[in-house]
Amino acid sequence: MTATLIxxxxPMCSWCWGFSPTWTKLQKALQGLVDSDQLVIQPLLGGLAVDSDVPMPEGMKASLESTWKNIQATLGTEFNFDFWRTASPRRSTYPACRACYVARDMGSEDDMYHAIQKAYYLDAKNPSDLDxxxxxxxQIGLxxxxxxxxxxxxxxxxLLEEEIEQARHLGLNSFPSLALLIGDKLIPIPLDYKDHSSMLNTMKKALS
Structure with a gap:
């Protein structure tokens, strides 16, 4: 039986950006299981914030900038804080989620995910904007x-809302989340932002 890692x-979740290097290492470590058809990796879009044209309140901007600083201090993740002064932020992540959904249909979801993260966190561009x-x-060839x-x-x-509902139904309400689906049994995988090995061991134990 092939298991599924969800x-x-x-793409606009700052903790997902912080998790990104460790997630990349975990995917590489799992490649053997993927190649042998024991495991499928399935991305699922969570949808943090609905469509909105309303400028972000100053208090929320300060709170989110503080979260970035916390992630930087905790994980060493790089951020471009100019975003909070130059990009006219809105509390709206659904457009960026849709972009990843579209790219999935075109075979480029991972590339789009990384392109959005780079634009947002390093280049101080606003992924709430269609431009x-x-x-x-x-940039990724679309x-x-x-x-x-x-x-x-x-x-x-x-279509995005349907996928978000699926994530909620599975109980995946925080981002990032990992869960292993074996048959009809869903096993949450506790996250380690700094080291992929504990997650890898948990998964191997569940699969054996």
């Missing part, structure tokens, strides 16, 4: 026009 994330997301799409059409389709059909 990775629930939001930024289109730029990310072009055509701007077809990307924007697909974005409109995913929004009009409520």
């Amino acid at each position: 990775y629930c994330y939001d 930024t997301l289109t730029e990310c799409a072009e 055509k701007a026009e077809s990307f924007q059409k697909a974005m409109a389709h995913v929004k009009s059909e409520g």
